Amino acid sequence: MVKVEDIKKEAKRILKEGKVKYIIGYKKSTNGLMSVPAFIESPEDVENLIWDPTCVYNLTRFLVDEKRRKAREKNPDERPVGIVVKGCDSRAIIVLLQEKFINRENIYVLGISCETTGVLDEKKLLKKLNGKKAEKVEYDEKDNFIITTLDGKSKVPADEILAERCLECRANFPVINDILFGEKVDRKLDNRFKSLEKIESLSKEKRWGFWKEQLDKCIRCYACRSVCPMCYCDECVVDTINFAVTADTTAEEKAQRIKWVEKSPTTSENFVYHFVRAIHLAGRCIDCGECERVCPMDIPLRFLNKKMEKEAKELFDYDAGFDPDQPSLVSCFKDEDPEDFIR
Amino acid sequence: MTDEFEPRIVAFLCKWCSSAGSDLAGVSRMEYPSNVLPITVMCSGSVSPLYIFSAFNKGADGVLVSGCHPGDCHYLKGNYYARRRIALVKKLLEFIGLEPQRFQMSWVSAAEGKKYTQVIKDFVKEIKPLGPQTKLRRNQ
Ligand code: SF4
Ligand code: SF4
Ligand code: FES
Numbered sequence: 001m002v003k004v005e006d007i008k009k010e011a012k013r014i015l016k017e018g019k020v021k022y023i024i025g026y027k028k029s030t031n032g033l034m035s036v037p038a039f040i041e042s043p044e045d046v047e048n049l050i051w052d053p054t055c056v057y058n059l060t061r062f063l064v065d066e067k068r069r070k071a072r073e074k075n076p077d078e079r080p081v082g083i084v085v086k087g088c089d090s091r092a093i094i095v096l097l098q099e100k101f102i103n104r105e106n107i108y109v110l111g112i113s114c115e116t117t118g119v120l121d122e123k124k125l126l127k128k129l130n131g132k133k134a135e136k137v138e139y140d141e142k143d144n145f146i147i148t149t150l151d152g153k154s155k156v157p158a159d160e161i162l163a164e165r166c167l168e169c170r171a172n173f174p175v176i177n178d179i180l181f182g183e184k185v186d187r188k189l190d191n192r193f194k195s196l197e198k199i200e201s202l203s204k205e206k207r208w209g210f211w212k213e214q215l216d217k218c219i220r221c222y223a224c225r226s227v228c229p230m231c232y233c234d235e236c237v238v239d240t241i242n243f244a245v246t247a248d249t250t251a252e253e254k255a256q257r258i259k260w261v262e263k264s265p266t267t268s269e270n271f272v273y274h275f276v277r278a279i280h281l282a283g284r285c286i287d288c289g290e291c292e293r294v295c296p297m298d299i300p301l302r303f304l305n306k307k308m309e310k311e312a313k314e315l316f317d318y319d320a321g322f323d324p325d326q327p328s329l330v331s332c333f334k335d336e337d338p339e340d341f342i343r
Numbered sequence: 344m345t346d347e348f349e350p351r352i353v354a355f356l357c358k359w360c361s362s363a364g365s366d367l368a369g370v371s372r373m374e375y376p377s378n379v380l381p382i383t384v385m386c387s388g389s390v391s392p393l394y395i396f397s398a399f400n401k402g403a404d405g406v407l408v409s410g411c412h413p414g415d416c417h418y419l420k421g422n423y424y425a426r427r428r429i430a431l432v433k434k435l436l437e438f439i440g441l442e443p444q445r446f447q448m449s450w451v452s453a454a455e456g457k458k459y460t461q462v463i464k465d466f467v468k469e470i471k472p473l474g475p476q477t478k479l480r481r482n483q
Contacts, residue, residue: 200438208440208478237393260397268481272396275435279392282431304435311434316427330431333423339413341433342426343449343462 001139002112002182004051007084010110010179014082015043020108023082024062026055033134034122037062040082051084051112053137053145056119056163058288059083060092060229063102082108086119088165090174091286091321092229097176098324099284101232111174113182116143117158118166123298125161164302165289168192175322196306215270217297220263224291224301225277230284237261238273274304282308283329286321350404350470352379352463355394357387357422360411360452367456375460376467379407386410387448388421392432395446399436399479405445405470409462412450422450444469445476 007025014020027038027048035054039062040046063083070076085093090111096102117139125134129149136148143158159167166172170192173184191197199210225231238261245254261276262269285305292302312318315338318329326332356362362383368375380403384390387410398406408429416422429448437443449462 204437204440204442206440207438211439212478260393261400262481266481268400268479271439271479272393272400275396275439276393278435279428279432304438307435307438308431311431315430315434330424330428333420333427335413335423337423337426338430339426341430341448343447343465 001053001115001117001141002051004049006181007051007110007112008046008049010181011040011046011049011082012043014108015040015046019079020082021077021079023049023084023110024059025049025082025084025110026051026057026059033125033137034120049084053117053120053139054122055084055086056122056293058089058092058227058229058290060085060089060096061227061290063093063096063107064229064232067102067106080106080108082110084110084112085174085177086112086114087169087172087174088286088288090176091171092288093176094321094324095230095284095286098326098328109174109177109179111177111180113173113180113184114166114169115172115182115185116141116187118162118169118172120145120161121163122293128156128161163289164195164292165287168194168287171322176324193306193310196303196310199303200307211271212267214299215274216267217299218265218270218274219297220265220270220273221296223294223296227290227294228281229288229290230281231277238276274301277301278304278308281305283312283318283320285309348471348474350378350467350473350475351402352405352407352466352470353398353403354379354381354407354409354463355384355387355390356381356451357389357410357417358383358385359417360415361387361409361449361459363453364409364451364455364459367453368459369456371456373456373460375463378467379463386416386418386421387425387429388416388418388423390425390429392428395432396479399441399445399476400481402476402480404473404476405447405466407447407449407462407466409449409451409459412452415452441476441478442470442473444473 011023023040025038026035028050029036033054035050037057037059038048066081132149134147134149138146140146144155145158147154147156172187261272289302295301312329356365365381387408390408395406410422410425433446436446451459
């Protein structure tokens with residue numbers, strides 16, 4: 001695993017030189033094992049930075065907030081923001097660049113390669129420890145995690161507690177960076193859609209049963225939307241009021257506005273929400289798995305996005321998050337796009 | 344008294360081809376099932392996936408998107424975009440377990456009144472045995 005000292009050194013340098021206005025990275029939580037996002041503004045605070053297998057968050061979401069904040073400021077600080085990214089997160093940056101949501105000069109990318117490992121799945125870890133609290137998780141560079149609890153240390157094979165997305169990660173190194181930590185290690189991955197294919201192979205009615213059961217659980221808290229770096233729309237079609245209401249808007253006009261989805265978390269409405277989400281993320285989702293991680297109802301949201309990822313690949317040979325200059329999936333076409341389903 | 348199930352099909356027809364094609368079928372007095380609720384759109388490329396989800400949500404038993412043949416779109420490229428988008432929507436709907444027959448796309452030109460009636464006939468024939476679409480419908 002990359003040494004945090006190297007990251008700190010660079011962080012200190014760019015802050016001292018005033019190259020960046022602040023750095024978004026990870027720090028230790030005051031409560032529990034998992035890291036939390038850190039906003040480092042001065043060279044002294046750099047000591048707080050950490051890098052370990054609990055650095056799961058995709059911090060690029062904060063670039064969306066940064067852009068909004070900046071738009072409101074009268075005299076914004078034009079210097080770039082430093083941001084720590086893993087491979088998956090770096091692909092989110094590519095998509096944001098591709099969609100011209102951010103500019104290259106707005107960011108200074110501290111890219112970290114996951115090398116031979118990845119990040120933890122907290123839920124898997126909890127299960128593994130039977131509720132015991134882990135104090136520390138380290139990687140032993142030999143495909144194991146060493147977990148320290150009150151009872152001492154234990155060794156767990158990495159793939160038992162790695163995040164699902166890491167097990168199917170197709171590029172575990174930053175595809176864009178201003179400085180790269182660690183080495184680009186090619187991990188062998190025979191099938192990045194393996195877990196998805198388990199669901200695909202179910203019969204139609206079984207699939208329906210599966211999704212109905214899962215999506216019925218959704219309470220429409222929209223945490224999945226809030227955490228997603230690609231869900232940056234100012235207004236979302238699933239919200240009841242998604243048009244500006246001014247002093248001149250009459251009651252009649254308000255009443256006539258299209259309400260695409262009801263707020264109530266019932267089967268039919270939840271499906272519309274999740275369809276919209278999946279389609280709006282097709283060709284854009286880079287599989288950071290954040291939606292699934294934050295879902296309080298444990299809905300396997302990743303599969304919906306993964307399905308679109310797979311179809312984009314198979315039907316249109318399209319891969320999200322590698323080339324900021326390629327047109328986005330649904331705003332381009334090829335003459336030879338499949339049309340065997342059309343009458 | 345047992346009424347035979349008559350599916351309701353929402354058809355998004357592009358103004359320049361498919362809608363004109365359906366008009367032709369009408370004025371030529373061709374016979375075809377009356378199960379279709381046609382909605383004219385400016386171009387197949389203007390059909391948002393949300394329209395499709397919404398139609399199923401509001402109780403459609405089948406949804407059809409129909410536009411000009413490739414190369415003939417009034418806006419030159421709209422139907423190529425539609426082709427991509429609809430392919431993804433179709434895969435998504437099938438993935439969650441909707442019957443694939445319930446969502447279809449066709450190319451129908453303004454001169455193809457006959458083809459339009461055939462598309463509708465086949466559609467109705469294929470989804471009749473499936474019965475009403477209840478999976479995605481609101482308030483069932
Ligand atoms: S998905 Fe890949 S890049 Fe992201 S944390 Fe896991 S191994 Fe690293
Ligand atoms: S986070 Fe989970 S419960 Fe909340 S809206 Fe998303 S899917 Fe539904
Ligand atoms: S105008 Fe008919 S498909 Fe575009």
